[in-house]
Amino acid sequence: xxxxxxxxxxxxxxxxxxxxxxxxxxxxxxxxxxxxxxxxxxxxxxxxxxxxxxxxxxxxxxxxxxxxxxxxxxxxxxxxxxxxxxxxxxxxxxxxxxxxxxxxxxxxxxxxxxxxxxxxxxxxxxxxxxxxxxxxxxxxxxxxxxxxxxxxxxxxxxxxxxxxxxxxxxxxxxxxxxxxxxx
Amino acid sequence: xxxxxxxxxxxxxxxxxxxxxxxxxxxxxxxxxxxxxxxxxxxxxxxxxxxxxxxxxxxxxxxxxxxxxxxxxxxxxxxxxxxxxxxxxxxxxxxxxxxxxxxxxxxxxxxxxxxxxxxxxxxxxxxxxxxxxxxxxxxxxxxxxxxxxxxxxxxxxxxxxxxxxxxxxxxxxxxxxxxxxxxxxxxxxxxxxxxxxxxxxxxxxxxxxxxxxxxxxxxxxxxxxxxxxxxxxxxxxxxxxxxxxxxxxxxxxxxxxxxxxxxxxxxxxxxxxxxxxxxxxxxxxxxxxxxxxxxxxxxxxxxxxxxxxxxxx
Numbered sequence: 001x002x003x004x005x006x007x008x009x010x011x012x013x014x015x016x017x018x019x020x021x022x023x024x025x026x027x028x029x030x031x032x033x034x035x036x037x038x039x040x041x042x043x044x045x046x047x048x049x050x051x052x053x054x055x056x057x058x059x060x061x062x063x064x065x066x067x068x069x070x071x072x073x074x075x076x077x078x079x080x081x082x083x084x085x086x087x088x089x090x091x092x093x094x095x096x097x098x099x100x101x102x103x104x105x106x107x108x109x110x111x112x113x114x115x116x117x118x119x120x121x122x123x124x125x126x127x128x129x130x131x132x133x134x135x136x137x138x139x140x141x142x143x144x145x146x147x148x149x150x151x152x153x154x155x156x157x158x159x160x161x162x163x164x165x166x167x168x169x170x171x172x173x174x175x176x177x178x179x180x181x182x183x
Numbered sequence: 184x185x186x187x188x189x190x191x192x193x194x195x196x197x198x199x200x201x202x203x204x205x206x207x208x209x210x211x212x213x214x215x216x217x218x219x220x221x222x223x224x225x226x227x228x229x230x231x232x233x234x235x236x237x238x239x240x241x242x243x244x245x246x247x248x249x250x251x252x253x254x255x256x257x258x259x260x261x262x263x264x265x266x267x268x269x270x271x272x273x274x275x276x277x278x279x280x281x282x283x284x285x286x287x288x289x290x291x292x293x294x295x296x297x298x299x300x301x302x303x304x305x306x307x308x309x310x311x312x313x314x315x316x317x318x319x320x321x322x323x324x325x326x327x328x329x330x331x332x333x334x335x336x337x338x339x340x341x342x343x344x345x346x347x348x349x350x351x352x353x354x355x356x357x358x359x360x361x362x363x364x365x366x367x368x369x370x371x372x373x374x375x376x377x378x379x380x381x382x383x384x385x386x387x388x389x390x391x392x393x394x395x396x397x398x399x400x401x402x403x404x405x406x407x408x409x410x411x412x413x414x415x416x417x418x419x420x421x422x423x424x425x426x427x428x429x430x431x432x433x434x435x436x437x438x439x440x441x442x443x444x445x446x447x448x449x450x451x452x453x454x455x456x457x458x459x460x461x462x463x464x465x466x467x468x469x470x471x472x473x474x475x476x477x478x479x480x481x482x483x484x485x486x487x488x489x490x491x492x493x494x495x496x
Contacts, residue, residue: 071211074223074253074483085484087204088211124220 010155010163013174016136019152020049023134024056026150031101034061036129038100040068042118043089045107048169049136053105068093070104075117091121098126103150107165109135112146137176139163190302190309191485193318194359202363206328208480213473215252226255229486232285233259234277235312236267236292241447241471242312242321246289249478255486258283273297274304281307287486290314295352308485316350321481322446323356325474327364329466330401332473333442338365343395344386345427346405346454347376347416353446354405358384371395372427375416392427396436403444404429407454420453430456434464442466 011019031037034057041050047069058064071089079085104118115133122131134150139157155178157163162179166172187201194202215221231250235243243259250257260280262268267276277288287308290298295317302309313319331337342361348354348370361368362385370381371389381388389395396402407423417423429443443455443465451457460467 074215074225079225080228088208088480088483090211091214120224124218124222126219 008178009175010137010178011153011176013168016152016167016174016176019136020052021056023150023152024053024060027053027103027134028057028061030132030149034063034065036099036101037103038066038068038095038097039103039105040070040093040097040118040122042104042106042114043069043071045165045167045170046070046105048167049107050105051169053103053134066095068095068097068102070118070121072114072117072121075120077113077117093125096126097122097128100126100128102128102131103134104131105134107135107167108137108139108163109133109146109148110139110141110163112142112144115146116144136165137163190311191320191481192299192302192309192311193320194323194356194363195318197320197359197363199363202324202327202360205324205477205480205484206331208484209324209328209473209476210332212479212483213476215479216472216476222252222254224254225483226250226253226486229255229286230284231255231257231287231289231482231486232280232283233257233312234280234288234290235259236262236273236290236297237313239291239312241474242291242319245471245474246312246321246478249475249482252475253479253482253486255286255482258285273301277301277305281305287482310481310485313352316352317355318359319352319356320360321474321478322353323360324481325470325477326353326357326403326444326446327360328473328477329444329470330442332469333466334400337361340366340400341369341398342366342401342403343369343371343399344403344405345370345392345395345429346372347408347411348372348381348405349376349378349416350408350411351405353403355384357403358386369395369399373417373423392433393436396433399437399441401442401444402429402437403446404455406446406448407450409450424453428454428456429459431458431462434459434462439464444470446470 039050039054041047050067054065054067069092071091073086073088132149135148136152138148138151138154141159160181162181164177166175168174233243233246247257285307289310289312290301291312292314295315298311298314311318311320344354358368368386370386371392374390377388443459445455445467449455449460
């Protein structure tokens with residue numbers, strides 16, 4: 001049983017929104033527009049973040065870039081060690097990613113294992129021109145040689161802390177907070 | 184969500200929640216069929232054995248393909264090509280496969296209960312691919328999936344199963360599954376092919392096809408098992424065709440939206456005519472495709488994790 005305590009808020013709604021607008025600008029700038037650009041959100045919270053970024057990119061550039069949804073469950077590296085099989089949700093990438101500039105989106109990057117799974121999954125869909133990684137929160141402690149391209153906010157954490165992103169679409173409100181993970 | 188038991192023997196001891204979880208997982212698995220690379224690494228390092236003591240085209244190849252698309256290693260043993268011909272027993276054959284490291288053994292056998300017997304004896308997980316006239320849970324699951332995919336839901340639908348109910352594991356498994364999900368199940372056939380007290384399974388029994396067809400949403404046409412008809416359970420094939428065969432005119436009686444299903448293999452011209460089998464309302468080939476997705480879901484939910492953590496059957 002896990003007891004969580006000492007909640008510390010890192011970001012509130014306005015902060016998240018401001019960061020996402022900056023990230024949308026950075027993605028457009030880096031890509032020199034929206035040519036060949038596609039956004040793929042990693043389930044669960046990468047998906048609403050991708051949707052928001054797409055809406056902002058449309059606001060700034062006038063083009064709506066395609067959205068893909070990626071579930072990485074079947075690519076996890078811990079399936080033989082965890083007791084209960086995690087629920088597999090549907091992956092929906094309704095376009096060919098070959099030749100595209102893919103921005104992979106997730107809420108938090110930690111060990112890098114989710115991103116490793118996502119990269120393995122993506123190559124089964126085709127051969128993108130580039131894959132870049134955008135995350136709202138980078139909390140450090142990578143266990144794999146994976147780096148980010150667009151970061152909302154870097155947060156120093158210790159490994160016994162939990163960082164949680166709440167989004168309006170999935171959790172009813174926007175906020176990012178840290179909890180102490182007491183065993 | 185995993186299946187909380189070592190083995191998967193039938194829908195009779197599977198609850199509604201588990202069935203829904205399998206069907207939802209199957210929907211996610213089906214997406215893989217649309218990819219450039221139709222394979223995921225999920226069951227790498229797992230070994231799955233198909234142990235088939237009865238002939239099978241679709242179930243066996245469907246299980247093999249499902250296992251391969253999940254990156255498991257697959258071996259297939261069939262009665263004709265194995266040491267069973269030299270007199271090796273069912274249990275010894277299965278134990279041999281287990282000794283080679285099988286994590287899951289998929290079994291088809293002509294005797295009801297044979298699969299359950301193996302499940303008790305083996306420490307590998309055992310999955311029922313059809314045992315005698317008893318159960319064929321993956322066929323029922325793919326039927327449930329196909330109905331849900333086409334009609335959006337199962338609860339409240341009227342499903343008619345036509346033909347030889349007595350000898351049909353497909354019928355029994357469908358009845359268990361459909362009842363769990365709140366459908367209204369009817370069976371129709373000559374009295375000699377309807378089990379006594381079939382109503383106790385929670386179905387309505389008919390012998391008149393016209394009456395049974397009133398208001399149905401799905402018609403599941405069973406194969407007339409010609410190999411089992413030598414004892415004369417109905418007077419002649421022609422009489423069966425006349426009263427229970429599905430031809431175009433019979434279809435005029437029902438709504439255009441009614442789904443036509445058949446578990447295969449079909450006796451074209453007997454229980455189903457080609458116009459019906461290949462017609463607009465037929466979902467028979469979809470059933471085959473969905474079978475792979477459903478079996479992938481089941482293998483994923485069953486083959487992951489550690490069997491020692493599973494509750495006893």
